[in-house]
Amino acid sequence: MQLWERTAADVASLIASKEVSAAEVTESCISRTNEVEGDVLSYLTLTPEAARAKAAEVDSAVAAGDPLGPLAGVPMALKDIICTQGTRTTAASKILDNYIPPYSATVAERLYAAGGTMLGKTNLDEFAMGSSTENSAYQITKNPWDLERVPGGSSGGSASAVAAGQAPFSIGTDTGGSIRQPAALCGVVGLKPTYGLVPRYGLIAFASSLDQAGPITRDVRDAAIVLQVIAGQDPRDSTSLPSPVPDYVGALAKGIDGLRIGVVKEISGEGVDPAVQARFREAVQLLEKLGAKIGEVSLSTFGFGIDIYYLIAPAEASSNLARFDGVRYGLRVDGPDVATMNSLTRAAGFGPEVKRRIMLGTYSLSSGYYDAYYLKAQKARTLIARDFARAYEEFDLLVSPTAPTTAFKLGEKTQDPLTMYLSDICTVPSSLAGAAAISVPAGLSSDDGLPVGIQFMARPMDETTMLSAAYAFEQELGPLPKPPLWSTS
Amino acid sequence: MGIGREQVEHVAKLARLALTEEELTLFEGQLSAILEHANTVTNLDTEGVEPTSHSMPLMNVMRPDVIIPSIGAEAALANAPAAGDGHFRVPRILEEEG
Numbered sequence: 246m247q248l249w250e251r252t253a254a255d256v257a258s259l260i261a262s263k264e265v266s267a268a269e270v271t272e273s274c275i276s277r278t279n280e281v282e283g284d285v286l287s288y289l290t291l292t293p294e295a296a297r298a299k300a301a302e303v304d305s306a307v308a309a310g311d312p313l314g315p316l317a318g319v320p321m322a323l324k325d326i327i328c329t330q331g332t333r334t335t336a337a338s339k340i341l342d343n344y345i346p347p348y349s350a351t352v353a354e355r356l357y358a359a360g361g362t363m364l365g366k367t368n369l370d371e372f373a374m375g376s377s378t379e380n381s382a383y384q385i386t387k388n389p390w391d392l393e394r395v396p397g398g399s400s401g402g403s404a405s406a407v408a409a410g411q412a413p414f415s416i417g418t419d420t421g422g423s424i425r426q427p428a429a430l431c432g433v434v435g436l437k438p439t440y441g442l443v444p445r446y447g448l449i450a451f452a453s454s455l456d457q458a459g460p461i462t463r464d465v466r467d468a469a470i471v472l473q474v475i476a477g478q479d480p481r482d483s484t485s486l487p488s489p490v491p492d493y494v495g496a497l498a499k500g501i502d503g504l505r506i507g508v509v510k511e512i513s514g515e516g517v518d519p520a521v522q523a524r525f526r527e528a529v530q531l532l533e534k535l536g537a538k539i540g541e542v543s544l545s546t547f548g549f550g551i552d553i554y555y556l557i558a559p560a561e562a563s564s565n566l567a568r569f570d571g572v573r574y575g576l577r578v579d580g581p582d583v584a585t586m587n588s589l590t591r592a593a594g595f596g597p598e599v600k601r602r603i604m605l606g607t608y609s610l611s612s613g614y615y616d617a618y619y620l621k622a623q624k625a626r627t628l629i630a631r632d633f634a635r636a637y638e639e640f641d642l643l644v645s646p647t648a649p650t651t652a653f654k655l656g657e658k659t660q661d662p663l664t665m666y667l668s669d670i671c672t673v674p675s676s677l678a679g680a681a682a683i684s685v686p687a688g689l690s691s692d693d694g695l696p697v698g699i700q701f702m703a704r705p706m707d708e709t710t711m712l713s714a715a716y717a718f719e720q721e722l723g724p725l726p727k728p729p730l731w732s733t734s
Numbered sequence: 735m736g737i738g739r740e741q742v743e744h745v746a747k748l749a750r751l752a753l754t755e756e757e758l759t760l761f762e763g764q765l766s767a768i769l770e771h772a773n774t775v776t777n778l779d780t781e782g783v784e785p786t787s788h789s790m791p792l793m794n795v796m797r798p799d800v801i802i803p804s805i806g807a808e809a810a811l812a813n814a815p816a817a818g819d820g821h822f823r824v825p826r827i828l829e830e831e832g
Contacts, residue, residue, distance in 0.1 A: 347809040441790045454788050483795040484788070552772040563749060570750070572822050577815035579825070586825050588752035600751055604761050605768060607749040608737065617776055618769075623785030625775050630786060662764055663771060679789025705790070 248273035250731075253319045253413040253467040257360075260318040263307060267300035267318030271362055274320040278364060278411040281730060284392055286384045287406040289325045290333050291365040296320060299362040315474060317360030322406045322415040325366035326373055327458065328447040329353050332363075336449045337381040338371045340575045340594025350447025351479045352416060352458045359474045364412050367402030371596045372566065373423055373451045375399050376668035379659055380598040387655070388431060389728040390695055394652040397427030397668075403461050404431040409730055414462045414471055418448060420455045421554050422648075422672025425684040428461050429647035429698025432686050432725065434715075435461045436468045437672075439705045440679035441486035443472075444479035452561035453484075455676050465685060465716040469493040472708065491709050499713035502536030506714070507640035509702075511547040512671045517649045520692035525646045528687040528699045528718070532644070535717055542640065544632040549625060550673040555666055556609050556622035557677070562599075563606030569594065601662060626677050633678045637704050642714055645671045647684040647698035675702045685715045686725050696725075736766045 248256065248270050259265045275293050282288060303318040323329060326336045328346035330353075335341045349357070357363070370380035378386045378401025386401045388394040389409040396405040400417025404427035407415050417424040419437040428435025436459045443458050450456060460471035473493050478485045508529060514522065533539045571577035571590035578593045580586035595603070609618035636643055649670055658665040675682040684698040699718070703711035742762045746753045753761070807820050816823035 344813055347805045347812060441792070480797055483797075484790065484792060486790060486792070546778075549775055549778060552775045555768060556772055556775065567750075571815060572824055573810075574813035575815070581825065583825050583827060584750065585752075587750040588747075591750055592752040592754075595751070597757075600753070600757065601761060601764060603749050603751065604742070604745055605765055608741070608745045608765065608769075611745065611748060618772065620785055621776055621778075621780060622772075623787060624780035624783040625778050626786040627783050628778065628780065630789065663767060666768075677789070 249277040249410050251413060252463050253316065254470055256319050256413055257316060260303065260307065261313055267303035267307070267362065268297070270318055271296050271300040271320055274364055274412055281409050281411065284730065285387050285389055285405045285409045287367050287386055287402040287409065287411055288322070288365040289335060289337065289368050289383055289402070292332055292363055295332070296362040296364050303360055303362070314358060314360035315470060316356065319361055319414070320364050320412050321356060321361045322364050322367045322403060322412040323353060324369055324400050324403045324415070324417050326369055326418055326449045327353055327416060328449065329363070329366065332366065334366065334449070335383070336372050337369045337383055338594065338596065338599070339382045340569050340591070342576065344574055346447070348447060351444040351481065352475050353447065355475050356416070367400070367406055367415060369402055370399035371599050372449065372562070373399040373418055373420055374562070374598050374602055376422070376426060376665050377653070377658065378402060378427070379655065380596060382596050385655060388652045389730045390432060390652065394654055394695070395430070397430035397648070397652065399423040400461065401427045404428050404433055404435065407431070407433045407461050407463060408728055414460055414467055416458055417461050418456055418458045419676065420452050420558060421676050422669040424459050424461060425672050425682060425698070425700060426648045426668060429684045430652040430696065432696030432728065433461055433463055434465055434468050434683065434685055435459070436472060436683040437675070437681065438472060438476065438708065439681040441484050442476050442706065442708070444482040444485040446479055446481040450565040452558040453565060454561060455558060465712060465719050466494070466497060468683065469497055469712050486706070488706060493708060493712055496709035496713050497716040499709070501532060501714045501717040504537045504642060504710070504714055505540070505640045506532055506537045507540050507542035507636055507643045509547060509643050509645045510541055510543045511545065512645040512674065516667070516670060517646050518651070520690040521646050521650060521697050524688050524690060524697040525699060529644065531721055532718060535721055540640065542636050542643065544636055546625065546628045546632045547674045550629065550677060551666055551670055553622045553625045553629065553677060554669065554673040555605070556618050557626065559602040559606035560610050560619050561606070563603045563610065566599070566603055598662070629674055630678045633674070633680060641710055643702040645700050645702070647671055647700040651690045651693055651695035651697060671700060680705050681708050681711055683711055683715050685719055688722065688725060737762065737769060
């Protein structure tokens with residue numbers, strides 16, 4: 246097995262035990278990246294020199310016997326919406342084409358401090374608005390399983406990088422499913438933490454009451470290891486939660502026996518592709534075999550999740566993106582007065598989906614429509630949280646497919662925004678409730694041979710139960726096939 | 735509920751987006767379709783339900799009133815499309831007195 250094929254946990258332990266050097270691991274991932282990047286186009290910016298410099302630092306620390314961080318020498322890829330000091334950060338938008346952040350996000354700082362070596366910044370839908378990564382202003386990322394299909398989105402580059410063997414792990418952000426859905430479509434693990442567990446400081450904001458950063462990895466153990474590094478309060482994000490961070494890695498072995506697991510009817514049947522449903526039902530049988538008590542639960546408001554989400558998220562986006570005004574950073578298109586300069590700059594700098602969401606959000610916040618749309622959606626959001634709370638009286642975890650279909654063809658859904666929005670039906674409810682969720686590979690569809698993900702949804706701040714169930718499921722299911730691209734070297 | 739051309743133009747102005755005729759026409763149709771789908775929400779019974787603006791019950795987050803270092807003017811201006819004399823430059827707002 247080559248070094249680039251290893252998990253983050255393996256790489257860290259090989260380096261710590263001096264079996265391999267951080268430099269060797271970094272070179273392996275850099276050459277693997279060069280080998281397949283032309284096919285998958287995961288990255289917007291590659292930073293091999295910075296990765297080599299960091300690997301050399303780790304190797305010196307190993308030689309000197311200094312204490313090592315949990316990710317010492319582990320290569321990683323960060324979604325290009327996470328600010329990295331001195332490294333261009335675009336949010337895949339032309340409006341930030343030349344933006345060099347003067348500071349790093351909390352998430353990036355914590356990963357560097359843990360010893361992570363950053364290989365580059367990954368592609369996404371512009372400002373994380375999309376479900377296929379086709380809304381990037383720069384390039385179309387391909388699914389490593391089938392280069393004619395999308396990797397999902399918005400963290401499509403982060404998911405494809407991990408699935409194609411370019412990096413053992415990456416960081417994505419999830420507002421309505423943007424970590425979980427691409428992880429499912431690329432056959433890797435994606436974890437959206439409880440809202441407030443991972444500080445948002447330094448994430449370019451899309452919808453502030455929903456955005457969360459989290460790991461995309463090749464297995465559940467790595468997800469626990471990375472979450473352990475990035476979780477915990479930071480006073481620079483006043484919405485980050487003060488609760489202590491539990492031992493996620495230690496909790497993995499707790500198992501699944503005796504857990505009460507509810508299958509959510511509204512997002513597991515109608516509207517979900519039959520082959521995905523079939524794979525999901527087999528996954529549920531496996532959970533039962535492991536000792537879980539399975540029941541079905543009907544949560545009627547989940548059927549409204551997409552509509553609630555697409556009123557709330559664009560409203561917050563329209564407010565957050567007001568900062569792109571051609572004054573402090575990014576593009577400027579000159580005009581005779583400030584208002585004209587603002588309007589010309591934004592028209593030239595934003596792509597179609599971003600404009601559409603700004604328009605939708607501005608409309609639903611505008612005088613006369615606020616009560617009917619935005620306020621109404623916020624009340625409906627309360628109903629979703631109540632439905633979750635009711636379900637958790639009966640169940641410890643809820644499950645559903647992660648996405649209603651496997652990876653779809655490039656261009657298949659770009660003409661009709663509503664069809665694209667429906668890709669998120671399974672993931673938006675836990676986003677609206679602020680709860681934790683993880684997507685774990687459940688095997689391949691018997692229809693098209695593409696990966697299917699199962700989503701575990703937990704109570705807010707109950708990542709430990711979620712991870713232990715996901716881990717037990719993954720161990721029982723056993724190793725899954727790798728994408729065809731895996732064996733090209 | 736449909737959204738008319740005049741409203742689309744008004745919203746574009748509020749959002750400071752100089753949209754083309756083609757974009758205005760496209761968004762008129764698309765926003766109407768999205769809002770029509772969203773009408774399922776407007777029909778939900780939310781009588782007496784409090785709105786959720788935020789999923790976690792954090793209130794009045796306070797910090798000690800102490801000065802902490804910040805990035806400084808030079809770094810803050812480094813990404814500006816136009817800057818000078820330690821300030822951001824923008825098009826003239828006030829007419830010169832004549």
